[in-house]
Structure formats: structure tokens, C-alpha cells
Amino acid sequence: MHAHPIQIYYEDTDLSGVVYHANYLKFFERAREHVIGADRLVALLAQNIGFVVHKVSLTFKEGARLGDVIEIRSSWRLESKYRVVFHQAAWKGATLLAEGEVEMVTVDGENRLVPLPEW
């Protein structure tokens, strides 16, 4: 399990006073980039290989607010040599804010599926 802290800024909120729903997908991706490693992502891109989000499911429970420091907890499982599924959740202390699954694949420059890099 990987934990990544994120502070909530003005840019993350909308007029309702809490974090705009789509931004949790951004937070989850930031966490995944730490799991996979930015250096590895950059090295793959140099070979024209990129991680792509194929499916997402998300449930929203509570809203995070300006100044909150939330934690993104990520775990993952390899479903096949072509796909990895992350379970990701946003927590504020003991309160679950949002959770879901993100299925990812890797593709080449022509958007064809390639096996995941060594995990």
C-alpha cells in the first residue's frame, strides 16, 4: 500500500466549497505516478510507450475543503500481462472521501496494447 499526501488549494475547489469531483481523478493519477515512478514514466515515453487509463469507477462520499491535507492510499494488482488495476481511496484522517478502481494499460505510439513493463 502506497500513501501520498495532497494539500487542497483554491484551484481544487468549486463554488460548492468542496473539491470538484473530477479532481479526485487527478489526485489518484498523481499518486500512481509516484507508485510507478516519474523516472520510469519518462524512460517509457522515450520509447513511445505510455500508460493509459482504460476504465475508472469512483464513489464519492464526503468533500474535502481548502487547507485539508488528504491522503491517497493506493494498492494494485496485475490482472494480466497487459493490465494493472489500482484500488485508490482518498482519506481525510479517519474519513473516507472517495474511492474507486482505475484500470490501466500500456500502449505504443500507434495506440496498440503492449505488455506492461516489468513491475
Place this chain on the structure above:
Amino acid sequence: MHAHPIQIYYEDTDLSGVVYHANYLKFFERAREHVIGADRLVALLAQNIGFVVHKVSLTFKEGARLGDVIEIRSSWRLESKYRVVFHQAAWKGATLLAEGEVEMVTVDGENRLVPLPEW
């Protein structure tokens, strides 16, 4: 069925050259705001009632690129007096780019569920 056109700008893309995955959630929300009506959303907010996304599921198929004009097609069903589910899809001509479901509820100022406004 409601159709809403969206032009893809620089801001929508990421370094992979196509639209950043989380932005489809923004595009879907823009379309829903046209379905529900901005005037109605504003009138509800004046009563401290707001629409909130409760669940999202999304599958990504193809990427949209700078200058593309895509179409968001939305249909919806009332699941109960408390929740409405939108089926939404992004199309570029005859190519399906992404599709999914978004379940929405309405809440009051204390984040308590309230019945949906007359639909």
C-alpha cells in the same frame, strides 16, 4: 437524448497529445448543466440545494485531439426520487471516444440527501 458539442483546446490535452482522461468528466458535466439548465442550477443553489456526483464509471476508447469538435450525447433515467443516472458518451463523428454512467443526487447545505427537484 441531448447532444452538446465541445471543441478541444490546448488546455484539454496532455503530453500524450490527446485529451487528459479526467477532462471527460468535465465535458460530461458541461453537458449535464445544459440538460438541467444553468438557470435552474442557480435557482437551486439560492435555496442551498446542489447536485452532487455520487458515482461515476467510465471506459476510455480513443483519444480526442486539438481542434476536434466532439459531441457529448446524454440520456438519463430517474432511479428513485433521490437519484438520477446519466448515460453519457463522447463521440467524434462515428468514433466512440469514451462512455460511462454518472449517478447524481441533490443535497442541502448540510450535505443531507433531498428529493430531486421536479424533473
Place this chain on the structure above:
Amino acid sequence: MHAHPIQIYYEDTDLSGVVYHANYLKFFERAREHVIGADRLVALLAQNIGFVVHKVSLTFKEGARLGDVIEIRSSWRLESKYRVVFHQAAWKGATLLAEGEVEMVTVDGENRLVPLPEW
């Protein structure tokens, strides 16, 4: 003078209830992409030539709110064969919301200045 309408959605606002300040830069760029033409931008990119923002100055006067349809008014002048300056303003009816100048240049794939394409 070029006029481009933009509707304000949830995603554009922050907890203050009005449009997040940085989003005016996005709105101004959307308008410039219409002035220059998305087809032309894409054709230039195929030659590894891209427009780049070099300088920005902006003054913010009033905030736009959910459901507002604002208008981005753009005019421009060629300062040299290498740079074009846009004057851009966001209006809501007769109310000026924000205005400023955006200086743009074109660069090649090595980030070297190239003459602007025929204007």
C-alpha cells in the same frame, strides 16, 4: 475585433463562488485558437511549429458566476515578424470582468524563435 462566447460551468469556479483567476488565461487562449484557426494550429504542429505565450499581463475587475455567458473580445497587432500581441478582455454584458495583453511567439521543435506564419 473577434468575439467568442463562453458559458461558465462548475469546473470554472472556486470556493469564492466566482471564476478562478487562472481560468481567464484559458478562456483567452480558447479565443485565440479561434482567431488563429484550429486547422492552422494543427498544420503548424505537423511542421513542429507551435505558438507559445511569452508574456502576459492581466487585471481582474469583477467575477463571473455559474451560468453566466461571457464574451471574450480579442484584437491583435504584429509587433515584429516574430511576435504578435493580443489585447483580450472578458465582458459580461456591459461589465468588464478582466482584461490584459498576451504576447505570443512561434518556436520550432528545439524551442528556437521562428518567424510568425503568414498572418
Place this chain on the structure above:
Amino acid sequence: MHAHPIQIYYEDTDLSGVVYHANYLKFFERAREHVIGADRLVALLAQNIGFVVHKVSLTFKEGARLGDVIEIRSSWRLESKYRVVFHQAAWKGATLLAEGEVEMVTVDGENRLVPLPEW
């Protein structure tokens, strides 16, 4: 002088491969929120007082890329009891990426200027 590190993620880039220009305004605001203090911002909001960006000027020099960890360096001066000007710059190692000034004021719930909180 205040220094705030920011890692560049997919969400920050556009199709040109570098950070989308408007995002530097977001990065600068994140840094200012650390300078002012999120707790203080939240306490002010509870009194209906908010910081508002009045003017911005920015020059862009070099682009930041995926995986870069850049540093936002901020200094500030009180111009009057109503306005504070931040000088902010984004650095990647010894390379200046972007720099500019952001003039801020504080307003009440009716968008009227109020003296800055004790600094």
C-alpha cells in the same frame, strides 16, 4: 524568501510536452497559500474575507516537463494597507522557467476592499 517545491504531473502538461502556461498561475497560488497559511485563509473566509488577485504580470522563459521537481520562490512587499505584491519565480535547478508579479487585495462578502489582515 519562501521556497515551495512542486512536482510536474501529466495533468500539468499539454500536447507541446511542457507545462501549460496558465498552470504557473496555479503553482504561484499554491506557494502563496503556504506563505499566508491555509489556516489563516480559512479563518478569514469564516469572516467573509478573501484574498483576491487584482493584477498579474508573467514572463515565460523555459518549459517544465513531466517528472521535473521545480521550485516556486516567492517574496513580497506591502504596497499599502490594502495591497500586497508578490514577486514569484519558478526555477528548475539553475534555470529560470517563469517569473512575474501578482498583486493581491482582500475583499469582504460584497466584494469591497478591506485592509489586509495583520501581516
